[in-house]
Amino acid sequence: MTTGAEKLASDFGISGASPEYEVNYCFGQRGPMGLVKETSLAELFHRYADILWDEGNHKYNVKAFIGELDEILLGARFSTFSQDLLDELIGALRKRGNSNATINRKMAALSKLLRKAYKMGDVHSLPEFRRQKERAGRLRFLEADEEEALFREIEIRSELYLKFSIFLVDTGARLGEGIGLKWNDIHEGRATFWITKSGRSRTVPLTARAKKVLKDLADRSPGPFSDVDPQKFRAVWNAAKQDAGLGDEADIVPHILRHTCASRLVRGGIDLRRVQMWLGHQTLTMTMRYAHLATHDLDMCVPVLERHLAS
Template sequence: MSRDDAAELGPRSGLGDEADEHVLDAFARHLALQRNLSEHTVRAYLGDVGSLVAHLQESGARLAELDLTRLRAWLVGQQRRGMARATLARRVAAVRTFCTWAARAGHLPVDVGARLRSPRPDRHLPAVLDVAGAAALLEYAQVRAADDEPEHLRDWAALELLYASGVRVSELVGTDVGDLDLGERTVRVTGKGDKERVVPFGIPAARALDRWVERGRPQLVEPRTGSALFLGVRGGRLDPRTLRGVLHRLAAQAGVQDLAPHGLRHSAATHLLAGGSDLRTVQEVLGHASLATTQRYTHVTPERLRAAYTQAHPRA
């Protein structure tokens, strides 16, 4: 990301204090250029810190006057408005990052966020389909695509690839045609922190992708399309919100449990584990930096643990 691009990520929110906006602009550049965070993540950080700045300015204070008391008052206000604990935890993490940076950069006298306690987030797992439900959903998408309508072919290919590879929806819509290798049945995606990984997929997904690339995508290509693999009806790169809506509709029409794209990713991970894959492999497929994330993210039943223990331990 260039310096100009990073500058565009700065808050243009009319917060009312030029000095504060200057600090937030500098924080945006730090996140984008030094920490190499994605545009989406930078915007999320700025939105969270912007909430704190707005709270300060409502009370007549500026960023330079930030202290632990004001931080706690802001957090209490968020809680009273009914904000989910997971969102609160994310906002606290963003503010801690900001305070550490601001203290080192001389914008704050001390790192006031170091003592701010974060609420423990609820560990709600996303909805997950069983194997039969996933098969029913994808079979319905395939039947729907039999008319060779480009949107139907796209939806079938996208859902097959989501389930086959376990990629994030943001990774899938960011994929280019050149990232796809139908011969090897792999796709290269760019995940969090701009980290690339190559993920395999199976024959059903390859069949759907081949139909989409050969028959569906050419019908939607426009001069402005570029290299995007999945396209919207106007020829631009597919919007994640469009794919979420597609999945909700097809789940209802197929008579399976409603779920979001993240739930299809979760289903893929769960089925990999149930089929005998180890956690390290699932970690690589999902692109998790930490194995602990994979352990929280997947269902590991007592039966699965017992079977693995019996098979592996010499004194089981």
């Protein structure tokens, strides 16, 4: 007996109608108003990347993520993206040694791309994306002596990259936020970051040494760090890290400067709500990663416990 989906597939010359296709046809969900052409992840990224992601490091990373997923699929073309296909991708990433946190980042990019394709009619069925459970892991930050050793080695290689590193650690800015900073974003000792991961701007006051860095770079245009190349900066960072005696620590990447800024705020007694505002976290949950550093908040508990012994 020919099903509705098989008949529709036959009418349009489509072979191998999937169960998802049957559901879409029979129940009037987002099925084809006409022929849904098959496409690939690479094609979808080329079609929608400029709409979905701003220029910068994040878009560069997303391009790499989608490229890897397309490669795992061998460039396969599809008109429906099944749950089985998604599970196969996750399994392949895990075999490649990807952690759950890394898989989640790649799946977030894939989900965003497929949802756009779904709205535009490029695919007519989507899987359910389930977040993989992530382990908290160790939160690494630089101690003062480590920063001094690392920055000394960076300075040997590039004065600009040293100043950039100082600015990042004293503002907690991400690489892309620092590079995208323009001179008219700096006013009365404060810097406003407009190009942020959350899409929300934030303004932070500047330390004395951050102000000095900006003063030293006043002749650069259109912003103090516009000439910073992310890949070259990472190359200099890795070489400096090696010579500073930190080469064996995988966690010491440029993003550690942001963690270091946050850790210094929390250990210095700044409440987590203010730290959240400083870093531009959308939720307090992200900032809570640093809560364990606020050990001084527990000091008041000791007299309460000792009161029992004194009675």
